[in-house]
Amino acid sequence: MNPSRERLRSTVPDDSTAVADPRSDRPAHKVEHVVVRFAGDSGDGMQLTGDRFTLASAIFGNDLVTFPSFPAEIRAPAGTLAGVSSFQVHFSDSDIHTPGDKPNVLVAMNPAALSANVGDLPPGGTVIVNIDAFDERNLQKAGYETNPLEDGSLDAYVVYPVPMTTITVEVAKETGAKPREAERSKNFFALGLVSWMYSRPLEPTIRWNEEKFGRNRTVADSNRAALEAGWNFGETTEVIADRYEVSPAPLAAGEYRSINGNTATAYGIITAGQLANLPVFLASYPITPASDILHELARHKNFGVRTMQAEDEIAAVGAALGAAFGGHLGVTTTSGPGLDLKSETLGLAVQLEIPMLIVDVQRGGPSTGLPTKTEQADLLAAMFGRHGESPIPILAARTPGDCFYAAVEAARIAIGHMTPVILLTDGYLANGSEPWLIPDPESLDAFPAEFVTEPNGADGQYLPYLRDGRYVRPWALPGTPGLEHRIGGIEHEDGTGNVSYDPANHAHMVEVRAAKVARIADDIPDAAVEGDQDADILVIGWGSTYGSIRAGVEQAAQAGARAAHVHLRHLNPFPKNLGALLGRYDRVLAPEMNRGQLAMLLRSRFLEDVQTLSKMEGSPFLAEEIAAKIQEIAEARS
Amino acid sequence: MTDTTTESTTRTRKDFQTDQEVRWCPGCGDYTILASVQNFLVDTGADPAKTVFVSGIGCSSRFPYYMNTYGMHSIHGRAPAIATGLASARPDLDVWVVTGDGDALSIGGNHFIHALRRNVNLKILLFNNQIYGLTKGQYSPTSEPGKVTKSTPFGSIDQPFNPISLALGAEATFVARTLDMDRPHTAEILRAAGAHRGAVLVEIWQNCNVFNDKAFELVTGKASRDENQIRLEHGAPIRFGPESEHGVVFTSRGRAEIVEVSEVGEEAIAVHDAHRDDPSLAFTLSRLSNGPYGPTPIGVFRQVERPTYDEQMAQQLAAAQKRSGPGDLATLYRTGGTWAVSA
Numbered sequence: 001m002n003p004s005r006e007r008l009r010s011t012v013p014d015d016s017t018a019v020a021d022p023r024s025d026r027p028a029h030k031v032e033h034v035v036v037r038f039a040g041d042s043g044d045g046m047q048l049t050g051d052r053f054t055l056a057s058a059i060f061g062n063d064l065v066t067f068p069s070f071p072a073e074i075r076a077p078a079g080t081l082a083g084v085s086s087f088q089v090h091f092s093d094s095d096i097h098t099p100g101d102k103p104n105v106l107v108a109m110n111p112a113a114l115s116a117n118v119g120d121l122p123p124g125g126t127v128i129v130n131i132d133a134f135d136e137r138n139l140q141k142a143g144y145e146t147n148p149l150e151d152g153s154l155d156a157y158v159v160y161p162v163p164m165t166t167i168t169v170e171v172a173k174e175t176g177a178k179p180r181e182a183e184r185s186k187n188f189f190a191l192g193l194v195s196w197m198y199s200r201p202l203e204p205t206i207r208w209n210e211e212k213f214g215r216n217r218t219v220a221d222s223n224r225a226a227l228e229a230g231w232n233f234g235e236t237t238e239v240i241a242d243r244y245e246v247s248p249a250p251l252a253a254g255e256y257r258s259i260n261g262n263t264a265t266a267y268g269i270i271t272a273g274q275l276a277n278l279p280v281f282l283a284s285y286p287i288t289p290a291s292d293i294l295h296e297l298a299r300h301k302n303f304g305v306r307t308m309q310a311e312d313e314i315a316a317v318g319a320a321l322g323a324a325f326g327g328h329l330g331v332t333t334t335s336g337p338g339l340d341l342k343s344e345t346l347g348l349a350v351q352l353e354i355p356m357l358i359v360d361v362q363r364g365g366p367s368t369g370l371p372t373k374t375e376q377a378d379l380l381a382a383m384f385g386r387h388g389e390s391p392i393p394i395l396a397a398r399t400p401g402d403c404f405y406a407a408v409e410a411a412r413i414a415i416g417h418m419t420p421v422i423l424l425t426d427g428y429l430a431n432g433s434e435p436w437l438i439p440d441p442e443s444l445d446a447f448p449a450e451f452v453t454e455p456n457g458a459d460g461q462y463l464p465y466l467r468d469g470r471y472v473r474p475w476a477l478p479g480t481p482g483l484e485h486r487i488g489g490i491e492h493e494d495g496t497g498n499v500s501y502d503p504a505n506h507a508h509m510v511e512v513r514a515a516k517v518a519r520i521a522d523d524i525p526d527a528a529v530e531g532d533q534d535a536d537i538l539v540i541g542w543g544s545t546y547g548s549i550r551a552g553v554e555q556a557a558q559a560g561a562r563a564a565h566v567h568l569r570h571l572n573p574f575p576k577n578l579g580a581l582l583g584r585y586d587r588v589l590a591p592e593m594n595r596g597q598l599a600m601l602l603r604s605r606f607l608e609d610v611q612t613l614s615k616m617e618g619s620p621f622l623a624e625e626i627a628a629k630i631q632e633i634a635e636a637r638s
Numbered sequence: 639m640t641d642t643t644t645e646s647t648t649r650t651r652k653d654f655q656t657d658q659e660v661r662w663c664p665g666c667g668d669y670t671i672l673a674s675v676q677n678f679l680v681d682t683g684a685d686p687a688k689t690v691f692v693s694g695i696g697c698s699s700r701f702p703y704y705m706n707t708y709g710m711h712s713i714h715g716r717a718p719a720i721a722t723g724l725a726s727a728r729p730d731l732d733v734w735v736v737t738g739d740g741d742a743l744s745i746g747g748n749h750f751i752h753a754l755r756r757n758v759n760l761k762i763l764l765f766n767n768q769i770y771g772l773t774k775g776q777y778s779p780t781s782e783p784g785k786v787t788k789s790t791p792f793g794s795i796d797q798p799f800n801p802i803s804l805a806l807g808a809e810a811t812f813v814a815r816t817l818d819m820d821r822p823h824t825a826e827i828l829r830a831a832g833a834h835r836g837a838v839l840v841e842i843w844q845n846c847n848v849f850n851d852k853a854f855e856l857v858t859g860k861a862s863r864d865e866n867q868i869r870l871e872h873g874a875p876i877r878f879g880p881e882s883e884h885g886v887v888f889t890s891r892g893r894a895e896i897v898e899v900s901e902v903g904e905e906a907i908a909v910h911d912a913h914r915d916d917p918s919l920a921f922t923l924s925r926l927s928n929g930p931y932g933p934t935p936i937g938v939f940r941q942v943e944r945p946t947y948d949e950q951m952a953q954q955l956a957a958a959q960k961r962s963g964p965g966d967l968a969t970l971y972r973t974g975g976t977w978a979v980s981a
């Protein structure tokens with residue numbers, strides 16, 4: 001369980017009157033939660049705008065979940081639908097789990113951004129557009145035959161056309177910026193305006209702008225001028241009717257930061273190295289959306305972390321395996337196609353029984369698929385994607401911050417059981433962020449790696465495959481006098497590790513390698529039920545669907561459909577209580593961003609009738625999609 | 639190089655042998671190479687505990703099983719990648735890669751060139767027999783054009799790799815060629831390779847008596863070898879022939895050419911400079927022959943010093959620790975700003 005998700009019950013008095021903001025003369029309506037989506041061209045800085053807005057909200061004390069979405073092309077043609085990049089943030093005065101089903105507010109920097117996103121807004125939603133970008137050419141590129149701001153097609157929404165570019169260029173003049181340069185600050189104008197609308201503080205953004213751009217005065221000054229102009233536009237023009245305020249959420253007391261899944265994974269790996277008392281060796285090949293883990297780890301060499309950008313995915317896993325043979329915490333990170341390429345080496349790691357960690361940041365597949373979009377369709381590949389009987393433990397992270405704990409746990413299992421371990425995250429977790437209760441490193445349990453230094457056989461012989469009661473073999477490092485030994489991919493005799501083609505030995509080794517992985521079940525916690533324990537319906541999930549399922553279960557409960565929720569961290573082996581647990585429920589529903597991969601495993605293992613809810617659109621489940629399915633099942637039963 | 643412990647002087651070849659039955663075909667050149675390597679380790683006082691052999695797949699790749707050192711028999715073509723991880727993580731070890739022409743140059747070609755260009759501190763012994771032995775006789779990336787095998791019944795249409803040219807093209811810091819049957823020469827080359835810090839490529843022409851017997855006969859056989867072995871020695875004029883009557887000159891057009899010493903005069907003969915930083919002359923020498931089909935240079939083509947991959951990795955770690963102190967998790971977690979929530 002990720003402590004960052006444990007929340008205290010609210011003790012904050014709910015003052016529902018309008019709030020006074022010392023910086024604003026305009027009153028604000030109090031609301032519980034808001035979903036804002038910033039959308040623009042890839043070059044418009046929407047990810048940056050979203051990040052800054054998120055951080056300001058986090059510092060303000062809201063709970064939040066984000067969902068960045070961007071095109072696979074670095075510079076997709078400007079103004080086109082293909083080039084639209086967006087960032088959705090859901091912030092709330094209470095514990096939330098999803099980036100929000102439907103945005104309350106859409107900020108659209110151009111016609112393409114409007115066209116690609118407006119359909120997600122509920123009727124009555126607010127649309128703020130940069131009217132300056134709505135010229136003939138841009139409308140055409142976005143596929144509009146008539147101007148949607150004029151043809152009545154947006155009548156269902158509250159639309160605010162704002163001349164963002166014009167004002168930004170105007171205010172930036174004083175900083176000495178040329179119009180073309182100044183224009184680039186228009187995302188700061190949007191940020192200032194939305195910050196005003198939702199009473200977000202500007203100070204964190206001003207500080208950040210100074211740190212980031214301070215050395216380039218013109219840019220820093222234009223950004224700041226645009227940011228403040230955006231705020232002032234809201235405050236003085238009365239174009240926008242209402243301001244809102246979302247109170248801080250009653251998060252567990254402590255020190256927080258905002259973290260995304262890739263950073264959390266990287267921190268987890270560094271931490272695991274310290275807890276295992278092993279130097280970290282990460283070898284990876286650049287691949288979206290996993291590269292940021294490599295980038296992050298490459299920065300922290302003072303922890304003794306070695307990073308290597310390998311020549312290919314195969315070399316990356318090979319180098320990690322070689323380093324692991326040498327007594328390091330060998331790690332490789334990848335995504336979809338990269339996992340395919342690594343499979344042969346993973347088979348070798350299974351055969352050698354070498355501890356190492358493989359992080360697969362899943363993305364839409366097969367092949368290149370949807371590189372920047374999320375999916376969780378690699379579970380069966382992780383489970384069975386190697387020739388021969390080749391069992392590998394599999395774990396999955398459920399939230400961005402949870403990637404930290406999942407990485408630590410994966411390394412603990414690898415080292416404790418002398419096995420490669422696959423950790424599954426995905427694009428949504430990798431780039432999404434949430435407030436993270438910073439852990440106290442002292443409170444984390446250490447799992448120091450143990451190396452043998454003395455012969456363990458008769459006559460001073462060293463037996464590399466002499467197993468303990470859990471079928472775990474000893475680990476002797478090259479360099480240890482007297483324990484010289486050879487390991488290899490050819491089937492070998494248990495105990496000595498000598499090459500053996502003996503049929504009985506092979507049968508034994510296949511069983512013993514399977515039993516070793518199965519025994520890990522003794523070393524992991526039972527699956528825990530959340531939600532309504534006594535419901536007749538169980539919703540079971542794994543990975544990044546945690547938030548959507550939890551929110552969906554809550555939504556269904558409000559509509560009178562009761563359901564329990566189990567979310568699996570350990571996918572191979574399963575927790576020991578899982579079979580009995582599944583048996584307690586009449587109906588089991590497994591929502592997955594694949595065609596039913598966990599469901600297939602559960603059905604074959606426990607002979608339970610598990611129903612699948614699939615979504616394969618490159619984006620996470622909406623809570624309402626899950627709630628609707630629960631209600632449908634509940635109704636069918638009554 | 640290896641630690642010289644007090645014990646080392648008393649080690650014998652037996653100390654480097656395992657109890658595993660050696661399973662190469664009788665008469666295979668691999669036996670000779672195994673003996674040469676074991677003798678070399680004895681002679682240089684190598685510490686078996688600090689020595690690791692990593693191999694891929696193929697006849698030669700069984701090598702680690704017969705060496706009483708640390709070892710890993712890995713997967714096809716990947717030994718240089720695996721050894722790169724090991725050597726970078728553990729600069730205290732002597733890491734050797736044993737590979738063949740199919741393993742290193744076909745399926746593992748990418749790892750081979752990248753290990754060399756990175757100057758990883760590992761030594762690649764490439765047993766080149768110009769054939770696939772373990773899979774029973776298909777042509778390899780070093781087989782001659784026209785080679786008739788089971789997979790090329792009408793002759794191979796592939797242009798072969800010259801492993802020396804390839805390694806020099808990848809700017810390897812140590813590149814040499816030797817012959818399985820010439821044990822003194824092999825010993826000399828292994829010694830030089832063992833003393834080199836950085837990536838080493840030693841191509842060993844190895845006779846596969848089952849599928850490609852006598853492939854190297856022209857260069858290795860008694861009758862013709864004097865006419866066809868060009869033995870490179872650093873600092874010496876490049877001369878060969880029973881009476882050293884032939885020599886090599888570098889033409890003004892940048893080619894190496896074989897000449898008669900009597901015709902051009904002794905002063906015109908090129909003096910071999912293995913330590914030359916620029917690899918182009920070494921490359922030119924490697925182009926004198928593209929296989930055992932005429933006079934062919936053996937010996938050390940190139941040996942230069944360049945910072946190794948593991949050294950530079952360690953330096954970056956040390957520099958980071960000097961700059962920011964040893965890593966502190968509590969500080970790391972707080973990178974980029976935090977806020978407090980009170981109870």
Ligand code: SF4
Nearest residue numbers: 663666697771846847
């Ligand atoms: S097939 Fe050739 S290379 Fe392989 S062991 Fe036999 S003789 Fe040696």
